Amino acid sequence: MPPARMPPSAPTPLAATHLEAGIRRRYSEGARRVEPALCCPTNAYDPQMLAKLPTEVVEKDYGCGDPSIHAREGDVVVDLGSGSGKVCYLLSQRVGATGRVIGLDVNDDMLALARKYQDEMAARLGWGNVEFRKARIQDMALDLEQAETWLARQPAASLSALAEFERYCEALRLSKPLLADGSVDLIVSNCVLNLVRPEEKQRLFLEMHRVLARGGRAVTCTRW
Numbered sequence: 001m002p003p004a005r006m007p008p009s010a011p012t013p014l015a016a017t018h019l020e021a022g023i024r025r026r027y028s029e030g031a032r033r034v035e036p037a038l039c040c041p042t043n044a045y046d047p048q049m050l051a052k053l054p055t056e057v058v059e060k061d062y063g064c065g066d067p068s069i070h071a072r073e074g075d076v077v078v079d080l081g082s083g084s085g086k087v088c089y090l091l092s093q094r095v096g097a098t099g100r101v102i103g104l105d106v107n108d109d110m111l112a113l114a115r116k117y118q119d120e121m122a123a124r125l126g127w128g129n130v131e132f133r134k135a136r137i138q139d140m141a142l143d144l145e146q147a148e149t150w151l152a153r154q155p156a157a158s159l160s161a162l163a164e165f166e167r168y169c170e171a172l173r174l175s176k177p178l179l180a181d182g183s184v185d186l187i188v189s190n191c192v193l194n195l196v197r198p199e200e201k202q203r204l205f206l207e208m209h210r211v212l213a214r215g216g217r218a219v220t221c222t223r224w
Contacts, residue, residue, distance in 0.1 A: 003190065023181030049093050052124055053086060054117050061086035063190030072099040075185040080137040081105055081192030083210075088130050091188070097127035104135045104181070106144065129143030133178055138196055138204040140211055141173035168182050178212045187211070187218040 044066040050058060062086045068090040071077050075095045079088050082103025090103045105111050114132045122128030134144040147169050155164040185210055196204050207220055 006045055035142055044092065049090050052093065052121075053089050054120065056113070057084045057086050057089065057117055059160055060084040060113060060132045063087060063221060066090070066219050069190035070100070070188065070217065070219045071095050071186055074147050076213075077098045077102070077181065077186045077188060078140075078184050078188065079103045080189040081195070082114060082132060083107075083110050085117065085130070085132065087188060087190055088114065088132070089117075091094075092121065092127075094214060095129065097129065099129055101141045103130065104137055104140065104178075104185075105130040105132065106134060106136050108134070126175060127194060135178050137192065138200045139173075140179040140207045141177040142169055143172065143176070143178040146172060146176075181210055182213045182216075184211045185213055185216050187216070189218075189220040191221060193220050 006036040046066075046069075050067075063086070067079075068086070068087050071091050071094040073094070073096045076099065077091050077095060079101065080092065082088050082105045084209070085103055088101045091097075095101060103114060105114070111132050111134055118130060118132075120127065120166065121130065134148075135142060136144070147165075150168055151165055154161065154165070156165045193204065
């Protein structure tokens, strides 16, 4: 069976609704300083694994559970809405040197925070198998950093220019997808899927289906 495909009516890649813009602002604030009320704290994490993480990564994580426990050695894992990188660095310990961990987030401040400790964590663990990429989790084929680089060179100041940018993004999805079809063993998410607008939920789950390998798994932690 071929991978499920996204509906053709994709939104403009960098567009954000008022709700999305508000979410980005809130999580940007959470990257700059600890926001205790941003999510539901939990003590579910393995204390020995947690002790290997930088304090800032732990304090500025806003998840509500530990989906990393479902990872297996050698897995390729994607964390949707990776935030400070806490779950990714826990996953790295579980999948080991033969595995790979990819954190996806759309928030520049959170990405900067997570990337800040990549070299340090690689030195602590003895392997560097974690990367953080900018993407909307309902559009995992589009590398937003590449799209933004293109847009910076050729600003979309007219409808025709906007259409050209959208054509570029679609070509990028097809020729250089950020996550290829069937390339992931495990998808995890920690209090993030509920932040996707209801009208984009179908697109999100089609994308999850697309990137998962046959027999792949998906795990989410959510509190309402």
